[in-house]
Amino acid sequence: MSSDQRAVAERIGASFARQGLMATLGASLGAIAPGFVEIVLIPGPTVSQQHGFVHAGAVSAIADSAAGYAALSLMPPGRGVLTTEFKINLVAPATGERIVARGEVVKAGRTLTLAQAKVFAEAGGQEKLVALLTATLMAIEGREGVSD
Amino acid sequence: MSSDQRAVAERIGASFARQGLMATLGASLGAIAPGFVEIVLIPGPTVSQQHGFVHAGAVSAIADSAAGYAALSLMPPGRGVLTTEFKINLVAPATGERIVARGEVVKAGRTLTLAQAKVFAEAGGQEKLVALLTATLMAIEGREGVSD
Amino acid sequence: MSSDQRAVAERIGASFARQGLMATLGASLGAIAPGFVEIVLIPGPTVSQQHGFVHAGAVSAIADSAAGYAALSLMPPGRGVLTTEFKINLVAPATGERIVARGEVVKAGRTLTLAQAKVFAEAGGQEKLVALLTATLMAIEGREGVSD
């Protein structure tokens, strides 16, 4: 890992640690690379919907964060990122041992970045796609309280 | 409130109580009417993103549940509802004293229902739109573990 | 109609006339008001999909333009507007005598505006909702060739 990549990983780690919701959900950061970020969630009653599957809101939360941090990983330091919209298709119940959201940048722009996250459920050593998210992230600069 | 409406409110209340994520987020049910359901969230560090606003994932979670229960409120007992997709536009930072998601049915269908949720931030006695969600809900019948 | 409103209607009319696609589809402008624009399409074989309904792409085209012009109607002259994303839910086959898209602004922002369009099919004097679109429009200023 280059020192640049280490700096990106540290920056995302520090920002992730400030996302109170991620701690509340028990989510954790996985792999980080330029334009790519992974977030992991463990299914259980605290993140469930009424049938025992992981709630679409919890799936969305890790997918949105994974997409947002993938976008942030390509931005210069000091710039913050806000989600302006996302859409998620939930194609199978989110259940299993681990839920992994993999965010990646589709198109990085000066103001707007398009990112995507695929969410997989892992069970018995197998992965299954459970959701696909596309998100628009807006770069914010010089706005108090909004960086990284 | 008619006995029918009471039955709907009880059914949604019971289902909501099984959504572990709602308890984890500290969300609560508000007003319920046929085709309309309100969910309330109190901003704070446990549901925040990195700048201190309520995380888009938490906003989405209550908006998705409000839309889903609005759809469920028009379905015959025993039928369950799953979100197949939603899109959310986040138009202002979610911050204030209370975040309120108001879900309502746009078009109820046999298999698919389209519902919408507007999310408002309340502060100083004023409401401000912070997000707009549209969701497709699928009616599920006769699938083990999926009802209400 | 005030002179301001007349100016808005003229501006949108002139821009609409430059949208070659609208002429190709046979679409026409309907009512215009601040933050509100209507576009009308006549169903027929030239705008159909394979079952004879109006193609989702044609429904989207008039809904997107209606939403975009609703956004433009609230912007200062000389500023242009580009759609950055939209989502459309198609809730019933688009068929009948006339298809009417009604665009309105949900939240006007400095850079991004959220607009919505409802699309109705008219037949036998009755209207039926066939689609709901939400769109993000980006204001463009000082970019050659992009105004109105």
Added chain:
Amino acid sequence: MSSDQRAVAERIGASFARQGLMATLGASLGAIAPGFVEIVLIPGPTVSQQHGFVHAGAVSAIADSAAGYAALSLMPPGRGVLTTEFKINLVAPATGERIVARGEVVKAGRTLTLAQAKVFAEAGGQEKLVALLTATLMAIEGREGVSD
């Protein structure tokens, strides 16, 4: 090409020929493979928006058809497919010599199929991503007038 693949290509070709809108736009079918369909559009004044770029509605039309036919290519004969929703992100102005939409299936289901289309602009021998669409397609069986 196997006889199965030939049958799929013939089926999609016959359905495409019935999409009046595709002829109106001057769009044509490109490559076809199981779960994959390409549609091509030539930019010009008849499909433009007000700044001379290809209209988002025309981009959406070919992307939606490409996604829909990708879904249809995996379904048994006699089953029809309707788009229930799509979302499209427009990341760059659609302009150049050719616009190519490439649809592919993300997850095929019994009732609902999730498909995606990437739209590229070709100019001077280079391709550039201009849009990304995700669509939900619903399989329809035994409904008069709805097949293929």
